[in-house]
Amino acid sequence: MKIRKLYNRIAILRQERGISRKELAEKIGVNFQTIGYLEREEYNPSLDLAFRISEVFGLPIDFIFSTKPLKPLSQVLIEKF
Amino acid sequence: MDQKKSLKKRRLGVVLNYIGLILLMITYEYAETTAWDTLLVSLEIIAILIILISFSFTYWKTSLWQFIHKPFKELDERELQLTGNSLRYAYAIFTTIALTIFLLYSLFERNFNIVLTVSLIYFAHILPASILAWIEKEV
Numbered sequence: 001m002k003i004r005k006l007y008n009r010i011a012i013l014r015q016e017r018g019i020s021r022k023e024l025a026e027k028i029g030v031n032f033q034t035i036g037y038l039e040r041e042e043y044n045p046s047l048d049l050a051f052r053i054s055e056v057f058g059l060p061i062d063f064i065f066s067t068k069p070l071k072p073l074s075q076v077l078i079e080k081f
Numbered sequence: 082m083d084q085k086k087s088l089k090k091r092r093l094g095v096v097l098n099y100i101g102l103i104l105l106m107i108t109y110e111y112a113e114t115t116a117w118d119t120l121l122v123s124l125e126i127i128a129i130l131i132i133l134i135s136f137s138f139t140y141w142k143t144s145l146w147q148f149i150h151k152p153f154k155e156l157d158e159r160e161l162q163l164t165g166n167s168l169r170y171a172y173a174i175f176t177t178i179a180l181t182i183f184l185l186y187s188l189f190e191r192n193f194n195i196v197l198t199v200s201l202i203y204f205a206h207i208l209p210a211s212i213l214a215w216i217e218k219e220v
Contacts, residue, residue, distance in 0.1 A: 030157035042218075043159050 094139025101131030
């Protein structure tokens with residue numbers, strides 16, 4: 001089975017909230033290096049991990065992860081209002 | 082997993098470790114068929130030193146050795162996937178190489194020696210960590 005690439009907004013959300021990789025890793029229960037892999041989109045998280053990330057940021061899972069390249073947050077805001 | 086060494090340096094370490102191992106086996110095999118002399122003993126010592134030094138720098142100081150031997154419950158899902166893949170590749174590679182060596186020994190009617198046995202056990206043990214050292218990117 002060919003695994004699809006998952007795009008995400010983890011890096012931007014983490015920076016926006018001022019959380020370090022280590023802090024985020026502790027909150028979701030992974031090694032901090034795994035955060036690097038997730039942010040570089042080199043690793044697709046399991047559904048459980050994706051839910052844990054969405055719970056930390058308090059955002060819907062489809063706002064953080066997508067199978068298509070994600071638009072910048074500023075563009076999303078412009079389109080919404 | 083603490084990987085402070087670059088991928089290039091880690092790969093060089095892996096290659097050196099295997100060169101040391103091959104040198105150790107070949108020298109021992111050759112010495113057993115001929116006779117031990119100072120040069121062969123020196124070569125064996127050099128091979129052991131290469132193995133020890135490259136092991137220390139490539140596997141021990143980078144924590145790769147400790148990482149591959151960690152209990153599963155201490156690994157996260159990406160690390161579990163990583164160790165699972167490396168063990169799968171290691172199994173295939175080890176089986177192929179061990180079978181080739183056994184066939185060659187039987188073909189040339191040679192007896193197994195202690196160095197070959199120990200080298201194969203070491204090889205089986207080090208292989209998953211070698212695969213990780215070879216493929217894992219720097220973090």
